Amino acid sequence: MDEKTNFIVYCIEEYKAAKGLNGKRVIELFNRCRVIDYIRDYYEALHTTGKQYIVDDISMYIEAREFSM
Numbered sequence: 001m002d003e004k005t006n007f008i009v010y011c012i013e014e015y016k017a018a019k020g021l022n023g024k025r026v027i028e029l030f031n032r033c034r035v036i037d038y039i040r041d042y043y044e045a046l047h048t049t050g051k052q053y054i055v056d057d058i059s060m061y062i063e064a065r066e067f068s069m
Helices: 003-019 023-033 035-041 051-068
Strands: none
Touching (some): 003 023, 003 035, 003 051, 023 051, 035 051
């Protein structure tokens, strides 16, 4: 796997653990809200931050996407 793919997996696992969700639920949510595209697009900035920032940032992104859907 390349660095971006490894980082996406890391983000999924950290989000899953922080929110107490199972993997299937996280993938469904990430697919619906296009979170993987977001992580890929902002990889350069996100991979330099800590796990709490990443989880918070993804959470805010999801909230904004769900609100606009």
